[in-house]
Amino acid sequence: MSQPRSFPRGGVRPPERKSATAGLPIRRACVPAEALLPLRQHAGRAARCLVRLGESVAEGQPIGRAVDGLSADVHASIPGLVRQLREIRLPDGTSSPAVLVSLEGEFSRTGRVRRPEDWKALSRGELLQRLEAGGVVDQDGKPAAAKLRAEGGLVVVNAVESEPYLTGDQRLLVERAAEVLSGAAIAAFILGTGAVQVGVEADKKEALRSVAEAAAGSGFQLVPLAPRYPQGEESLLILALSGQRTGGRLEDSGSVTLGVGTLLAIHEAVTQAMPQIERVVTVAGEAVRNPANLKARLGTPVSALLEECGLGRPARVIAGGAMRGFALDSLDTPLTKDMNGILALSRREILPAVRTPCINCGRCAEVCPWGLRPADLFKWLERGEAAEARSRGLEACTECGCCAFVCPARIPLVQGLREGKRKGAA
Amino acid sequence: MLAVTACLVPGAAWGVLLLGPAALRVLGVAVGASLAAELVVQALAWRRFTLGDGSALLTGLLVGLSLPVYVPLFVPAVAAAFAAAVVKASFGGLGCNWMNPALGGRLFAAFSWPVLLAVRPQPAAGWLRLTAGLSDGSLLGGTGTAGLVSTLLLAVGGAYLLARRIAAWEIPAGFAAVFALAFWAFGGLPAGLFRGDLPSALGSGSFALAALFMATDPVTSPQGRGARLAFGAGCGALSFLLRAFGGRMEAPFAAAALMNMFVPLLDRWPAKRGPR
Numbered sequence: 001m002s003q004p005r006s007f008p009r010g011g012v013r014p015p016e017r018k019s020a021t022a023g024l025p026i027r028r029a030c031v032p033a034e035a036l037l038p039l040r041q042h043a044g045r046a047a048r049c050l051v052r053l054g055e056s057v058a059e060g061q062p063i064g065r066a067v068d069g070l071s072a073d074v075h076a077s078i079p080g081l082v083r084q085l086r087e088i089r090l091p092d093g094t095s096s097p098a099v100l101v102s103l104e105g106e107f108s109r110t111g112r113v114r115r116p117e118d119w120k121a122l123s124r125g126e127l128l129q130r131l132e133a134g135g136v137v138d139q140d141g142k143p144a145a146a147k148l149r150a151e152g153g154l155v156v157v158n159a160v161e162s163e164p165y166l167t168g169d170q171r172l173l174v175e176r177a178a179e180v181l182s183g184a185a186i187a188a189f190i191l192g193t194g195a196v197q198v199g200v201e202a203d204k205k206e207a208l209r210s211v212a213e214a215a216a217g218s219g220f221q222l223v224p225l226a227p228r229y230p231q232g233e234e235s236l237l238i239l240a241l242s243g244q245r246t247g248g249r250l251e252d253s254g255s256v257t258l259g260v261g262t263l264l265a266i267h268e269a270v271t272q273a274m275p276q277i278e279r280v281v282t283v284a285g286e287a288v289r290n291p292a293n294l295k296a297r298l299g300t301p302v303s304a305l306l307e308e309c310g311l312g313r314p315a316r317v318i319a320g321g322a323m324r325g326f327a328l329d330s331l332d333t334p335l336t337k338d339m340n341g342i343l344a345l346s347r348r349e350i351l352p353a354v355r356t357p358c359i360n361c362g363r364c365a366e367v368c369p370w371g372l373r374p375a376d377l378f379k380w381l382e383r384g385e386a387a388e389a390r391s392r393g394l395e396a397c398t399e400c401g402c403c404a405f406v407c408p409a410r411i412p413l414v415q416g417l418r419e420g421k422r423k424g425a426a
Numbered sequence: 427m428l429a430v431t432a433c434l435v436p437g438a439a440w441g442v443l444l445l446g447p448a449a450l451r452v453l454g455v456a457v458g459a460s461l462a463a464e465l466v467v468q469a470l471a472w473r474r475f476t477l478g479d480g481s482a483l484l485t486g487l488l489v490g491l492s493l494p495v496y497v498p499l500f501v502p503a504v505a506a507a508f509a510a511a512v513v514k515a516s517f518g519g520l521g522c523n524w525m526n527p528a529l530g531g532r533l534f535a536a537f538s539w540p541v542l543l544a545v546r547p548q549p550a551a552g553w554l555r556l557t558a559g560l561s562d563g564s565l566l567g568g569t570g571t572a573g574l575v576s577t578l579l580l581a582v583g584g585a586y587l588l589a590r591r592i593a594a595w596e597i598p599a600g601f602a603a604v605f606a607l608a609f610w611a612f613g614g615l616p617a618g619l620f621r622g623d624l625p626s627a628l629g630s631g632s633f634a635l636a637a638l639f640m641a642t643d644p645v646t647s648p649q650g651r652g653a654r655l656a657f658g659a660g661c662g663a664l665s666f667l668l669r670a671f672g673g674r675m676e677a678p679f680a681a682a683a684l685m686n687m688f689v690p691l692l693d694r695w696p697a698k699r700g701p702r
Contacts, residue, residue, distance in 0.1 A: 356479065357521030360644045362594070373649055376693070409521075 004202040006226035007236040010369035012402045014164050014229055014323060020291040021167045021284055026175060028295050029308055033103050035078045035299030036334040037063065038088060040096035043141035044070030051099060055082045060109045060275050063099050066132065072143040073135035077277040077297040079105040091319040091326035091333055098334070101299070109274065116271040119186055127190050127270060134269025135276050137337045139259040140234065144266055147256050148190045155188045156241060156257040157181075157198040159207065160225060160232035163321030166341045168280040169260040171293050173200070173207035176264060177214035183263030184220065186270050191256060196220040197241050201227040229323060230400040236369055261340075281305065281339055286346035287314035296335055302342055303331035314344035323401040356409045364403035364413060370396045374403035374413045381420040389420055397421065427480035429592055433583030434487055434639065437576035444576075445495050453490035456502035460486030463507035467515040481520050485509050488528035492635055492679065493535065497542050505535040524690075526643045529636075529683040536676045543676075577631045584638030593642035596651055600658020601637040601665070602628065605678075608666035633665070636678035641685070648692035657692055660685045 040046035047064030051057060057076040064074035076099075084100035119127065131145040138144055139158070157180070161169045172180060181196075188194045198215065200208050202224035212222055223241055225231055231240065234257045242255065258266070261279055268274040277298055284291040289310030296305055302319065303311075318325040319333060321341050335342075364374040372393050380389040397417050404413045442449045464482040468475050477483075489506040509531025517523045536543055587593040606628055613622025627633070641647060641661050648657050664681035 357519065359521050360647075360649065362644065362649045365649055376649070 004224045004226040005240045006228050006231065007240050007369060009371060010367050010402060011228045011230065012367050012405055013227070014405060017164045017284075017322075018167050018170075021165075021282055021293055022170060024171075024292055026168075026171050026280055026293045026295050029297070029300065029305060031078060031103065031297060032300040032304050034083070034301075035076070035080075035101045035103075035297060036088065036098050036301065036332070037074055037077065037101065037299040038090060038096040038098045038334065038336060039064040039074055040071070040090075041074060041141075041298075041337040042070060042072045042137045042143055044068045044072075044143075046097050047071055047074050049085065049097065049099065051082045051085075053082055053085060056080070056105065057082060057101060058105070059107050060277055062133075062135075062275075063101075066135075066143070069146050070142060072137045072145075073132065073275070074099075075135055075275040075277050076101055077299045078103050079107060088334075089330075090336070091328055091339075093326070109277075114272050117273075119270045120189075122270075124190050124192070127186060130270050130273065131266060134265065134274065136262060136265045136269050137276065138257075138262040139338060139340065141338055144187070144258065144262055147258065148187055150191065150256060152193055153191050153254040153256055154193065155184055155191060155196045156237060156255045157184050157196065157263065158232055158234070158237055158257045158259050159198060159200045159204075159211070160237060161204075162201065162227060162229040162231045163323050163341070165284045165343055166282045166321050168282045168293050168340055170204050170207045172260050172264060172280060173204075174210045177207075177210045179267045180260055180263045181211070181214050181218065181220065182271070183265070183267035184258070185218070186266055187256065187258055187263065194219075197255075198222045199225050199231075199237055199241055201225050201231070203227045230369065230398075230402065233369070233398055233400060276337060279335065279337060279339070281335060282341040283309045283344075284341065285314065285318075285344040286349050287312040287344035298337060299334045301331065302328060302333045302335065305335065305342055306331065306344055311344055312346070315347040316345050316350055318343040318345065323405065324399065351410065353410050355411060358409050358411055361408065363406045363408070367402040367406050369400065369402065370398070372397060374417065375407075375411065377420070378411065378413050378416045381416055386420055386424055390424060394420055394424070427484050429590070430587060430639065431480055431484045431487060433587050434484075434491065434580070436583055437580040438487065438491060440576040440579050441491070448495040451499060452493055452495050452497065452502050453487065455499045456490030456493070456506040457483060457486035459503040459506040460489065460510045463510040464515065467511045471515075473519070476520065479520060481514075482510050485514070485527045485531070488635065488639060489531045489535075492528065492532045492632065492676075494543060497535075497539075501535050501539055501542060504538075505531040507531075508534045521645055523645060525683055525686045526640050526646045529640050529679050529686070532676060532679050533683055536679075577629055577634045580631065580634040580638060584634065587638065587642070593638065594644075594647070594654050596654035597642045597647055597658040597661075598637040600655040601641060601661045602658075604659040604662030605633065605637075605665050606662075608663060612666070612670065627669075630678075632676065633678045636665070636682045637661070640679065641682040646686045646689060648689050648695065650693075650695050653692040653695035656695070657685055657688070660688060 039049060045067050048067050050065055051063045059079040061076045062073050063076050066072050078101055080101040080103045082099055083102045087095050088098045089095050128145045136144040159169055159173055184196045188196050198211055198220055215222055225240055237257055238255045265276045278295055280293055280295050282293050283305055292309050317328045319328050319339050358375050368374055377389045377392060377394050399414050399418050401414050460482045486506045489509055490502055493502050509527040513525055513530030514523045514527040588595045606624060609622040609627040610624055611620055648654055661681045664684055665678045668677035668680050
């Protein structure tokens with residue numbers, strides 16, 4: 001196999017901490033007694049609510065309808081009664097309307113495997129329609145249908161999982177590579193080219209072998225990548241695979257990247273008419289007694305998933321990965337389409353957050369994949385000079401967190417830059 | 427900060443060994459004054475005490491090393507206190523000062539008591555001949571600064587800082603290159619071009635201290651390769667001019683302090699952008 005490829009500058013190698021779950025098969029989580037389903041689990045505006053208080057909903061029934069190009073349908077992940085309609089706070093601090101469903105009635109979808117339909121008989125329009133009906137959203141928050149509406153181009157399978165702890169994608173590749181690649185084939189068919197590249201980190205041997213076996217004879221190109229964070233960033237991935245710069249607009253790159261979980265959801269939405277009501281989530285950290293990859297219903301409270309794996313006394317609970325995730329202040333937060341990890345970390349696992357003055361050491365600038373100077377931007381924003389920060393490239397920041405990871409002064413760089421960007425957008 | 431301090435220790439120890447208790451007194455007074463000044467200022471301003479960050483210790487040590495051993499002890503005391511209280515604390519403490527505190531303290535002494543700091547011949551001891559063989563006679567040039575004697579050891583400590591990337595290599599590189607080139611080309615005038623006495627220029631302790639330990643202070647130096655090289659080059663050029671036309675041993679210090687003023691400008695140097 002060729003030399004693993006990577007992106008040109010910056011990046012870090014955080015400790016892996018994957019061994020606890022990397023070898024364990026994905027297992028099913030218990031069905032929750034109540035599911036809290038946010039109507040905004042995507043990049044666009046919140047979906048329009050389709051249900052009324054007290055109404056009974058079937059498993060997989062749409063409860064929210066997409067309102068713009070970047071929003072997606074939301075489905076009931078369990079059968080039951082609509083108990084509440086309220087505003088909730090999502091892990092990233094924004095709020096969203098949500099539907100609380102309490103379990104009642106029968107499971108009309110789970111366990112009833114339909115005979116897989118031959119999708120090759122369907123037209124491009126019909127396929128896109130099924131993705132929309134399934135509410136399939138990629139890991140970046142964009143609906144799969146919206147990403148695949150581009151003409152021509154290449155499908156890039158983003159199987160990079162460079163954040164510590166997370167092993168869900170890796171396990172899906174080991175256990176269900178054929179279905180994931182079927183999803184990729186459907187995506188490539190929709191784009192009209194059939195070309196697929198799979199980017200996997202070179203140290204994930206088992207996943208590589210499994211994908212290579214499943215891809216044999218398909219013409220898909222398997223590309224090993226250097227294990228380096230944030231290799232999973234869309235534009236860095238495209239850059240590593242093609243050696244081509246995206247010039248600021250992913251749309252121009254001629255590539256559409258899709259995550260492993262998304263491709264599986266595409267496969268199920270198309271061949272089984274199964275909406276996205278479940279996802280695989282890594283539950284790990286030292287404060288978890290039995291770390292695991294759980295296939296859980298969306299809307300399951302984080303607390304239930306942690307209890308299922310044996311929760312000790314965490315110093316902090318994080319939704320998402322250790323680099324990009326958000327610390328939770330409430331464990332009632334529900335599992336959403338983009339939540340790839342739930343980390344209950346012990347005191348030992350988190351760095352002490354005693355902030356000291358910036359001494360201008362410049363390490364943040366060294367690791368920034370975009371060549372920004374995060375500490376400078378942070379200082380401009382602190383002084384209220386947002387325009388100056390923007391003129392120095394603030395908008396290029398993707399909040400990957402490399403800067404905060406290496407900062408010896410423990411300055412909350414990512415929070416600062418994120419807030420600065422939000423204010424600029426508002 | 428503690429790593430930088432540790433890298434100064436071999437040079438300082440060698441100086442103390444050579445020059446005896448006088449050197450130890452200067453270093454001790456400077457360190458003590460710097461620590462005390464920081465403590466007093468923070469107590470008065472009702473701020474959190476930060477002696478533990480090692481910055482005041484480093485400042486005191488640098489001030490002590492940059493002064494001749496024969497000065498009256500109030501000089502290191504006032505210089506180090508000025509460095510900690512005025513140059514650093516009055517701008518907001520660590521990370522907020524625009525000039526390296528040790529440079530500021532050293533220059534304060536130079537401008538306040540030029541006569542006390544003037545070059546004096548050093549009483550030759552048996553020891554000194556030994557070090558003369560180590561590098562060059564000019565190392566001992568009679569200035570008698572504890573730091574100067576130990577240039578080589580300072581250089582070793584500095585090399586460690588560069589290797590660990592605690593200090594940016596671009597700054598001493600630019601500094602040394604331009605300083606050496608200018609000295610070699612014009613240092614021999616009026617005898618002729620390209621006849622400068624390089625070893626005496628590069629072997630001076632004040633040059634090593636300024637280039638490796640003071641100009642490289644990240645707080646008061648720019649970011650980015652180009653800007654750092656330019657910053658170092660500016661230090662080198664000014665050092666040569668000040669030494670050639672001023673004849674002062676504090677030329678490298680004054681040069682680095684002057685270049686500190688250009689840091690905000692150099693930070694406008696366009697950064698090399700990433701792949702987007």
